Amino acid sequence: MALAARWLALLALLGSACARTAGPAATEAEGTTADYARLKEVAFGFGAVTSMLADCVESADGAIAKAKGKPATEQALRELRDLLDGAGRTLAEHSDDPPPAAELEWQPGGVRATLERALEALEDAATDLEEARNQTLDLQEVAPPSLGESLDDLRQRIEGCLTELSDLRDQTAPPAGDAER
Secondary structure, X not given: OHHXXXXXXXXXXXXXXXXXXXXXXXXXXXXXHHHHHHHHHHHHHHHHHHHHHHHHHHHHHHHHHHOOOOHHHHHHHHXXXXXXXXXXXXXXXXXXXOOOHHHHOOOOOHHHHHHHHHHHHHHHHHHHHXXXXXXXXXXXXXXXXXXXXXXXXXXXXXXXXXXXXXXXXXXXXXXXXXXXX
16 A cells, blocks of 8 residues: 555656646747747738739839830839839748648747748838838829829729738737747
């Protein structure tokens, strides 16, 4: 009987030790799972915004065609188009469905680093789009009236992309207590 009591005490001790060591590992796994879910959401959102940006580039191409014979306006529109195209390429790098979380864990920084790179891409693209919107507003002030409708359409499309990125940023923000992890 004393032997059985010793075994029970030993098992209880081992059980409590396992419970103490399993806590942080479980928290880390939960963090990886949450980060991976955010990464998948970002990739999906980037796919949608990339499609919207393709429409912006097409709209810019239409405005460029209308600006033929006005070299300064045409050049400004080409620069604007390049900004839009760059934002699209930045997001496209992160818009594919990510590999499985277990595969990402083998890469430097794991899931968290991959998510952080995607969120940096979001900020870079948003900066490019802010600049594109400002250039569009500037062009609307000086461009000939024949471009008014095209520039207004382009500005609205750019603002739609900015809204989507802002919404995506809000949706994928870490939970309040998770910012330091």
